[in-house]
Every structure is written in structure tokens, then in C-alpha cells.
Amino acid sequence: MKKVFPALLIVTAALFAYAPLAIQRAPYESTMGLVQKIFYFHVPSWIAMFLAAVVCGIAGALVIFAGRKDADRVAQAAAELAVVFGLMGLITGPLWGRKAWGVWWQWDARLTSALVMWLVFVAYLLLRKYGGPGSEKLSAVLALFGMANVPFVYWSVNVWRTVHPKTSVVMTLQPSMGRPFLLCSLAFVGLFTILLAVRVRVENVRASIDELYLALED
């Protein structure tokens, strides 16, 4: 990871530097106009959130079934990132919706399920912070529930009636809109990977501190 990290940092920085130009060059959507351009950061932030949820869930499974302490540190880092990227999506969505739908929020299947998934990861972090010793396994179960929510949130627009655009919107994007979207998505995935690596490093340093305290006790 140490060898890949600088390259990933440079590529991600370059993608984010070019993103405003690519977004500005993308054509206006026919019915929503300028406000639709929120899409280029809104959807990638949810992609990063889903990725964080899946990483957190897999790491949680490793904690439960294999008792891996390193996986616990990854799960903790990923849960925090799920909250950060989810918050981006939850803020940018209503800003888009206010213009497109006339309201900030609708309690429909997609928006509500996304909020619930975000709250699961907020609960994970609160449990880790205030749960005390032994909260690792309980929070790992919560991480699995969070991960299980991902397909429900993703498919909710196709299954239930909702004001939110369907998943087919992304697949049917014209190249002039698809290219900047792909660029922003890659930038967010890169940002997620970088932040996860840095955040895991914080947890590793903390684990070393705990080991030193234990060594002193002995």
C-alpha cells in the first residue's frame, strides 16, 4: 500500500482538479437545467458511501467469525467514512430536490432507506465510542446490518414508487454526461481509498499505544 499510496494520491488529486472543468463542460439536462449538475458529486458520494458500508460489513464479518483485530480497525475506519460520505449525499440530495421537486425532502422509499442506512453507521460509531469493552462484536453485527441495507437502498427506486430517479439513469447516460460522471466517481473512490488508508493508520497507532500500556502493566 505504501508504494501505491503516492500514485493514488496524485491520480485522485488530478481527477478532482479536472472535475470542475468536466462538470462545467457537461450539457444541461433538458428538464432540470443547471441544478442537475449536483448529480456529479451527489451520486459518487453515495457510491463511496456504499463502498464504505461494504468494507465495514466485510471487516465486521471477519471480526465476528475470525476474531481479527486488524479487521476491527478497518471496520471502524470504514464506518466513519460511511458517515462522512453519507452526510455529503444527504446534504447535496435535498439541495437538488428543492429545485427539482419543490421540496427539500420526501419520506419515500429511497430517501428514507438511505437515511436509515446512514443512521445505522452513526449508531455503529456511537456504540464504539460509548459501548465500552466488548462493543467490538456488537458493533460488527451492526456493520453487517449496515452492509445488508446497501442492495435495499440501491434497488428501492426500482421496486417502490418514488420521486427519486431510477438506477437506469446512470446506465443510460449520454457520453457527454457519462464521462464527467465516471471521472467524478473514480475521484470519489480514490478519495475513499486514501482516507481509509490514513484512518486505519490512526487506529494502528492507537493499537500500538494500547499494547505499550499493556506492556507497562506487565
Next chain:
Amino acid sequence: MRRLLSLFLFAFLFTLPALAMQQPPTPPDGFVPASSLPGQEQLPAAPLVIAAYSIVWLLVLGYLWSIRNRIARAEQELADISRRLAAGQRP
């Protein structure tokens, strides 16, 4: 920073339901030219787009700043304990 984040989180969680209670405007009986819509209806998109992108960047920068502080604190603590351990002291 942690207090600020907690305050922001609580404000977000408590204002969201209040905002959600807003009902969509009732549709007019007939067609209305866009030019004769009240000011509130002619909501400009640019401030919303600028706000969305600004908030994303603020969150990223705020999170990076928070991680930087946490790394610095943890590394300082690690160095402190290592020094004490080498000197044979209890922390």
C-alpha cells in the same frame, strides 16, 4: 472539533424532520407562464449548486483536518509512552 461535529449532527437530525414536513406547493388550476410565477417559485439553481459543491469540499477538508489532528495526538502519545517505557517509568 468533536463538539462542533456533534452540534452539527444534532442540528441536522433535528432540522431534517422539520424541513420534511413542508408540503409541496399546490398545483395551479390552469397553465401559468413562468414569467408570472411568484419570486419564491423562480428558485435560482446556481446558489444550490454552489452550496452543494462547497459543502462537499468543506466536509472533506474538515475530515482531513480532524484526521491530521488525531494522527498528531496519537503519535505524540506513542512517542511519550515509548520514552517513558525506555526510562522504566509508568505512564
